[in-house]
Amino acid sequence: MNTFTEENYIKAIYQLSERNAASISTNALAEQMNTRAASVTDMLKKLALKKLINYQPYQGFNLTSKGRKLALHVLRKHRLWELFLVDTLNFSWDEVHDIAEQLEHINSPKLVDRLDAFLDFPEADPHGDPIPDENLVFRTKRAQRLCDMKILQPLRISGVMDHSPLFLKFMAQHQLQLGEVILIEDVNGYDASMRIKTSSDRIVFISATAAQNILTRPHHGSK
Template identity: 50%
Template sequence: MTLSEENYLKAIYHLGKHGTTAVSTNAIAEQMETKASSVTDMVKKLAEKDLVNYVKYQGVSLTKDGKIVATSIIRKHRLWEVFLVQKLNFTWDEVHDVAEQLEHIKSDKLVNQLDAFLEFPTHDPHGDPIPDKNGNMVTREKTILSKVSINSVGVCVGVNDSSSDFLKYLSKHNIALGTSIEVVGKEKFDDSMTIKIEDKTLQISKLISNNIYIKLV
């Protein structure tokens, strides 16, 4: 399993809702910041190894084996993120790039001992679930903030965009996992929202509210 192969499997997993639904060549190319022709080449290679289902012009999905590999990489990525935040004082907007490197380290003992050392965390610093040793993960009930009705109250349990810029924006406005958010206004015209956080109100655009997950209380 090369680094590149692993990255393709991960991309297909993320794009195709756990790798189950077929994704297009172009979608993969965009996600991986590469060209469609490169994707076609690699997808053929992965199909040869029975890691993806591939029919020319019909898109790609993960096989059972492909899902196992993708899940194990995601497990490593998220465990390392927890390590970086909890043990090495990284902030949630700093962990992604380093975890992208660490996720490719090959050692079962390393991963499982790290898991134990962190006391078997179930979620990473962005609220995403961490697959266990067998690839299983919990599904936590969550709602996209943009979809909840006025006067709803919830707790932030995750984000849909883990980019550094978005996370820094949230931190600046005191939004973190566990933060209580109340919807005090919604604007039909541009779908913006007014929310209340610790008694401070904040105006957020649809782009923002679309990337915050809350659990209603």
């Protein structure tokens, strides 16, 4: 069994590797974990002993397949709990992270699977991040920023990057809700603002800044 701290380190290593394809530095991990480089080194030795990472002093480190599995398992729990908090207990997007940070360490395979079933085997959490299935496989890819999508392609709004009340209010004002299907009709050459058409044929103009914070997935649904 692993301690909470070990699980948090493994999760942080996984997330840093995802974000930054290159190898992770001890310092970067220290900053992520809100601790000092010396502490990180101590922990790296411990994780290496447990075969969760490959580690050679001064030569960097990365997750073993065992470590990757653990990271995905913790991620799965975190995102399932986030979805539970939002969907079932009516929390808002910006409140759930810290609570899920605790719940992700609850150790009960059966609980995770029951929660998964209760939520109807969801593919993504409320922020649009994909949830690994019981075999730790992603059945969907991370949503992409609206600003990176092609025009004239049906897209489903699946999350936001910015969770601030201000931005969420902006979304509500423009009636852009989670699950809404939209289409980029045109991108302005001058300021990269966008003309969007909603499924109800409403036209909305969105700044490039806003488009960077809206997460979408290609929509292959009916109509």
